[in-house]
Every structure is written in C-alpha cells, then in structure tokens.
Amino acid sequence: MTGWAAQGVALGAGSLLLTAVLLVWRAGTRNAALLLGVQGASLALLVLTLGVHHHDAELVGVALLVLAVKAALVPWAVGTTASHVGTPPPARLSPAVALVATTLLTTLGFWVSRPVVSASGPGAGAVPVGFALVLIGFMVMLTRRDALAQLVGFVVVDNGIATVAFLAAGGVPLVVELGVSVDVVLVVLILRVLVRRIEHVFGSTDLALLEELSDR
Amino acid sequence: MTPTTRAARLLPLLASATLLVAGLVLLLGTHPAEPFAAGLLRVDALSAYFLVVVGAVALTVTAAGPPPAGEPDAQLRYAGWLVLFLGAMTLTLLADNLGLMWVGIEGTTIATAFLVGHRGDRRAVEAAWKYVVLGSVGVAIALFGLVLLYAAGSGEQRTLSWSALMADPAMLDPDLARLALALAVLGLATKAGLAPMHAWLPDAHSQAPAPVSGLMSGVLLSVAFYGILRLQAVSDLVVGPGLMRALLVGGGLLSLGVATALMLGQRDLKRLLAYSSTEHLGLIALGAGIGGPLALGAALLHVVAHGLAKAVLFVTAGRILDETGTVRLGDLHGLLAERPRLAWPLLGGMATLLGLPPGALFLTELGILAAAWQQGLGWVSLLAASLLAVAFAALARHTLSITLGAGPGDDATSDAGRAGSFARPAPLGLALAATVLVGLTPGMQTVLDRAAAALGVS
Numbered sequence: 070m071t072g073w074a075a076q077g078v079a080l081g082a083g084s085l086l087l088t089a090v091l092l093v094w095r096a097g098t099r100n101a102a103l104l105l106g107v108q109g110a111s112l113a114l115l116v117l118t119l120g121v122h123h124h125d126a127e128l129v130g131v132a133l134l135v136l137a138v139k140a141a142l143v144p145w146a147v148g149t150t151a152s153h154v155g156t157p158p159p160a161r162l163s164p165a166v167a168l169v170a171t172t173l174l175t176t177l178g179f180w181v182s183r184p185v186v187s188a189s190g191p192g193a194g195a196v197p198v199g200f201a202l203v204l205i206g207f208m209v210m211l212t213r214r215d216a217l218a219q220l221v222g223f224v225v226v227d228n229g230i231a232t233v234a235f236l237a238a239g240g241v242p243l244v245v246e247l248g249v250s251v252d253v254v255l256v257v258l259i260l261r262v263l264v265r266r267i268e269h270v271f272g273s274t275d276l277a278l279l280e281e282l283s284d285r
Numbered sequence: 286m287t288p289t290t291r292a293a294r295l296l297p298l299l300a301s302a303t304l305l306v307a308g309l310v311l312l313l314g315t316h317p318a319e320p321f322a323a324g325l326l327r328v329d330a331l332s333a334y335f336l337v338v339v340g341a342v343a344l345t346v347t348a349a350g351p352p353p354a355g356e357p358d359a360q361l362r363y364a365g366w367l368v369l370f371l372g373a374m375t376l377t378l379l380a381d382n383l384g385l386m387w388v389g390i391e392g393t394t395i396a397t398a399f400l401v402g403h404r405g406d407r408r409a410v411e412a413a414w415k416y417v418v419l420g421s422v423g424v425a426i427a428l429f430g431l432v433l434l435y436a437a438g439s440g441e442q443r444t445l446s447w448s449a450l451m452a453d454p455a456m457l458d459p460d461l462a463r464l465a466l467a468l469a470v471l472g473l474a475t476k477a478g479l480a481p482m483h484a485w486l487p488d489a490h491s492q493a494p495a496p497v498s499g500l501m502s503g504v505l506l507s508v509a510f511y512g513i514l515r516l517q518a519v520s521d522l523v524v525g526p527g528l529m530r531a532l533l534v535g536g537g538l539l540s541l542g543v544a545t546a547l548m549l550g551q552r553d554l555k556r557l558l559a560y561s562s563t564e565h566l567g568l569i570a571l572g573a574g575i576g577g578p579l580a581l582g583a584a585l586l587h588v589v590a591h592g593l594a595k596a597v598l599f600v601t602a603g604r605i606l607d608e609t610g611t612v613r614l615g616d617l618h619g620l621l622a623e624r625p626r627l628a629w630p631l632l633g634g635m636a637t638l639l640g641l642p643p644g645a646l647f648l649t650e651l652g653i654l655a656a657a658w659q660q661g662l663g664w665v666s667l668l669a670a671s672l673l674a675v676a677f678a679a680l681a682r683h684t685l686s687i688t689l690g691a692g693p694g695d696d697a698t699s700d701a702g703r704a705g706s707f708a709r710p711a712p713l714g715l716a717l718a719a720t721v722l723v724g725l726t727p728g729m730q731t732v733l734d735r736a737a738a739a740l741g742v743s
C-alpha cells in the first residue's frame with residue numbers, strides 16, 4: 070500500500086489515537102461527545118480508504134454505516150446524556166498520571182499486537198493503534214468514578230476493536246458487522262438510560278454511591 | 286383478565302413450549318448437521334441438546350413463575366423482553382458463525398438489562414448498571430478475540446464459521462489463533478459467570494424478577510458456556526488441547542473456590558443461589574477442561590439438571606419473598622412447618638444441587654471427578670472433591686436452618702389459605718422429576734455421546 074492510501078490510513082489511525090489521548094486528558098469536561106464524533110469519523114475515513122484502495126464496494130458501504138453509527142448516532146447519545154447530568158465526580162487519576170499511563174498502554178499495544186502485524190493484512194502496520202485504543206478504553210473504565218465516563222470508555226474500546234477488525238482482516242463479514250453495530254448501539258442506548266436513572270435515583274453520576282449490594 | 290394481560294401471560298409460555306418441542310424434534314430426529322439460512326445457521330446434536338435445555342427451563346419458570354406485574358402495558362413489555370431474551374439465546378445456539386453467536390450473546394444482555402432493573406429503586410439500578418457494564422465489557426473482550434480469530438485465517442478462506450474452522454483448522458495462523466481464542470474464551474467466561482469475572486452475577490440474580498433469575502442462572506450461563514465449548518473444539522484442533530484445558534480447569538477450580546467461600550457466610554437466599562451457579566458452572570468448566578467422553582458427557586448432563594433445579598429454586602425463592610417479605614437467611618425459619626408448599630420444592634431443588642442421589646448431579650459430579658483421576662489429574666480431582674464437600678456443608682446448613690424448626694408464628698397465615706397465583710406445584714414437581722429422570726433414562730448416554738461427537742470428542 071503506497072501513496073494516498075497509506076496516507077489515508079495513517080491519517081485515520083493517527084487521528085484515532087489522538088482523540089483517545091485527548092479524551093483521557095480532558096477528563097473533567099463534558100464535551101467528550103465531540104471527540105468521540107471525530108474518532109468515529111476517523112474510523113470511517115480509514116474504512117473508506119481501505120474500500121476505495123481495494124475497489125471493494127461493500128467496504129465503502131460499511132464506511133458509510135460506520136460514519137452514521139460511530140460518528141453521529143453514538144456521539145449524539147453521549148452528548149445528549151451529558152447535557153442532562155450534573156458535574157462529574159473527580160477522576161481517580163490526575164490528568165498527568167493518566168497521560169503517562171496512556172503512553173505506556175500505547176507502547177504495550179504495539180508490543181502485544183506483533184503476531185497480528187506479522188500475519189499479513191491490508192494496512193496491518195496500523196493495527197497497534199487499535200490495540201492501544203482498546204487498552205486506553207479499559208483504563209478509562211477502570212479509573213473513572215463517573216458513569217458517563219465509563220460509557221465513553223466503552224465506546225473507545227469498541228472503536229479499538231473495530232479498528233483492528235478493519236486493518237487486520239478488512240472487516241468482519243457484512244451480516245456480522247450489521248449485527249454487531251445494532252448490538253453496540255443498543256448497549257450504548259441502554260447505558261444512556263441507566264446513566265440518567267443513576268443521576269435521577271442517586272442525585273449524581275458518581276459510581277462510588279453504588280454500594281448497597283454486597284455480601285455483608 | 287384483559288386480552289393484554291392474557292397475551293402477556295401466554296406469549297412467553299408459548300415461546301418456551303415451542304423451543305422445547307422444536308429442540309426435542311431436532312434432538313431425536315436423525316438429521317445430520319444441516320446448514321440453513323445461507324450457511325449462517327446450523328443444528329447439530331449439541332445445539333439441539335442445548336435448545337431442549339433452554340426450552341425446558343424456560344417452560345418451568347414461565348409455567349410456575351409469577352405472572353407479569355404492573356399495568357397491562359408494562360406486562361406486555363415484560364413479556365416482550367422475555368421472548369426477546371429467549372430469541373437471543375436461540376440465535377446463539379443456532380449460529381454457525383462465531384460472530385453471529387456473539388450477536389446473540391450480547392443480545393441476551395440487551396434483553397435482560399431492563400428486566401434486572403425493572404423495580405427502578407437504588408438497588409435495582411445499581412444491579413442493572415453493574416450487569417450491563419460488566420457483561421458488555423466481557424463480551425467486548427470476546428469480540429476482540431473473534432476479530433483476531435478472523436484475522437488469523439489466511440486470505441480468501443477467512444471465516445468465522447465454527448464448522449468450517451473445524452473442517453480445516455490448518456487455515457489458521459496458530460500464534461495469532463492462540464491469543465484470539467484465549468481472549469474470546471475469557472470474554473465469554475464473564476457471561477458464563479465463571480470466577481474471576483462473576484461479580485455481576487449475585488447482584489443481577491438477586492434483583493431480577495424470579496423467572497428472569499431462573500432463566501439467567503438456569504440457562505443463560507450455560508448458553509454462554511456453549512459458546513466456550515464451540516471455541517474449545519476449534520482450539521483443540523488448532524493449537525492442541527493444552528490451552529483450553531489450562532484455562533478451563535484453572536477457571537473451574539477458581540470458580541469452585543470463590544463460590545464456596547462466599548456461600549459459607551452468605552446472608553441472602555437469592556445470592557446464595559447465585560453463588561451456587563458460579564460453583565456449578567465451575568464444575569461444568571472443569572468437566573469440559575478435563576475432556577474426553579466421560580467428563581464432557583457428565584458436564585453436559587450437569588447443564589440440564591442444574592438448570593432445572595435452579596429454575597425451581599429461583600421461582601420458589603421469589604414466592605418466599607412474596608409471602609414473607611424477605612429472603613434474608615437469618616429471618617427465615619421453619620418453612621417446613623409454616624409453608625410446606627414452598628418448603629418441599631425448596632428442599633427438592635436443594636437436594637438436587639447438593640448432588641444427593643437419585644438426582645443426576647450425583648452421577649455427573651462422580652463422573653467428572655473420576656474422569657479427572659483417569660486422565661492423570663488426580664490433584665484436580667482431590668481439590669475439586671474437597672471444595673465440593675465444603676460447598677455441600679455450606680448449602681446444607683443454610684437449607685436446614687431455613688426449613689427446619691418452628692416458624693416465627695406471629696402473623697403467619699395458614700398455608701392452605703394462600704394457594705397463590707404462582708410457585709405451582711405441578712410444573713415444579715415435573716422439573717424436579719426430570720432432574721432425576723435424565724440421569725436414569727437409558728437413551729441418555731446416546732444423546733450425550735452424539736452431542737460430544739459434535740465437538741469432536743469420542
């Protein structure tokens with residue numbers, strides 16, 4: 070892969086990673102929806118590049134699906150929830166520590182993805198970005214006490230998985246892609262309802278308040 | 286009874302009965318594993334077997350469980366989610382495509398999310414949140430594994446069909462497949478309630494309505510484990526049996542240990558039952574990990590007997606909560622004297638879970654322990670047997686303390702006067718009878734052998 074296609078993949082992958090880092094850094098703000106939108110659009114760009122490069126009409130169609138779902142629908146669901154809930158509780162990690170952790174996780178992503186990169190696939194060189202996204206998403210879910218931030222982390226994990234799928238294998242079969250997209254959208258919508266219920270019932274989206282169920 | 290109420294009552298019942306009949310026809314028919322729906326779906330002896338289990342457990346909880354509560358609209362919504370839940374499990378069992386199977390498993394989370402949180406109070410919202418987040422994260426890891434498994438195929442032959450992968454395992458890059466299969470199994474283990482990913486289970490089970498708890502514990506966990514069995518069959522061919530044996534035996538023993546420890550000091554009947562599910566799924570994982578026809582057959586038989594016993598117990602626990610207002614073990618006494626209609630199914634179900642003869646779990650537990658010994662895993666056998674003994678003591682102690690002795694005797698209304706609308710004795714009795722009969726029916730061995738053969742074990 071050379072020329073414009075390589076540049077398209079590089080731009081998409083770089084932008085995916087950058088938005089993930091920004092999501093970690095700007096922990097306190099409520100404009101995660103915008104960053105998720107850019108991240109979704111970057112993924113769509115990446116898929117579109119692969120589709121055009123391989124003259125694969127199905128993949129171009131999938132790029133439009135990705136654009137609709139990950140760059141519009143999911144960020145919308147996150148954004149409208151953000152406007153309904155109050156100030157988030159503080160993160161467990163300071164932004165500086167979180168950024169250092171992000172760097173380490175990205176390095177780890179490059180290291181663990183070696184067997185994938187060596188098994189050839191279109192654009193396999195950028196696969197580590199997908200691994201890094203998955204790891205960063207998990208870190209967000211583990212270190213945030215805020216229900217909405219956990220939803221954001223889940224979306225980042227899912228974007229990472231999709232990135233690996235497209236770069237390492239040219240995407241999963243269409244019927245699976247459709248099923249997975251529907252499931253992911255439904256889970257995001259359910260989490261959105263639950264975030265609002267938590268805000269309504271507990272008066273805050275602080276997950277530290279969820280401590281009534283235990284074995285004691 | 287309005288038409289809406291009647292529909293809400295009948296729909297899940299009808300869906301369950303259909304699944305049971307369809308499963309039995311497929312199981313007893315002599316069809317080879319035919320693909321259909323453009324090769325996306327396939328029924329073989331194993332999927333038919335699990336279909337029967339889902340149908341039987343669903344029929345037990347819908348026939349014996351409480352009718353949907355609330356306004357007619359809410360009742361219909363409840364019935365709709367329940368049917369969707371059954372549909373998602375059916376898709377999981379019929380898919381000859383690991384991606385589609387994943388869609389079904391994630392679908393079960395979606396269908397049950399609002400059923401778990403239906404009461405809308407603090408505890409219900411907390412349980413629903415933890416359930417959906419942990420469940421989705423778990424299956425996200427599984428999806429990651431499946432994506433890598435797809436990438437491990439070479440070029441044009443890439444596929445996620447388990448039958449195609451089993452037919453031509455050499456198409457997979459073994460190094461990548463190892464990572465992919467391990468991730469996929471770890472992810473599905475979350476939905477199967479295996480330790481250390483079991484944290485959602487007691488919360489969700491204790492907050493969901495009785496029929497939903499019964500379904501989650503009785504079959505959802507096993508359906509997720511069905512996915513693990515399909516992955517194991519592929520993995521054994523691609524990278525040898527060592528990987529899955531290590532994962533499943535390790536996870537199984539850990540589940541047994543963790544569940545046993547938490548059952549010992551348990552204070553809530555529904556949570557006790559939930560941890561018992563982790564214990565039994567641990568045993569099933571152990572059976573599958575040990576491998577071979579004896580252990581796998583025992584694990585499969587364990588699935589049906591445990592599922593039916595749990596269905597009976599969760600319905601009964603729901604009724605106990607309804608009548609006494611509590612499921613706290615410390616507040617329940619003398620059920621046998623005060624409410625024999627509830628105490629007998631409780632004792633019957635517990636006797637099955639404890640592995641007392643003539644229940645089938647007596648045979649399956651012996652089978653799994655003996656198979657471990659046979660295959661040179663004597664230490665596994667010994668460790669599992671000691672953990673089972675402690676779990677037995679914990680469960681037996683709690684059961685006896687709530688059933689025996691004199692009841693509170695204050696406002697206890699007479700049992701006969703409370704012949705209520707659910708925990709009907711007939712379906713509960715039938716289900717308990719089935720847990721014994723499955724172990725004694727002569728044809729059962731053939732059924733189990735055919736199911737094991739579908740996984741390449743004979």
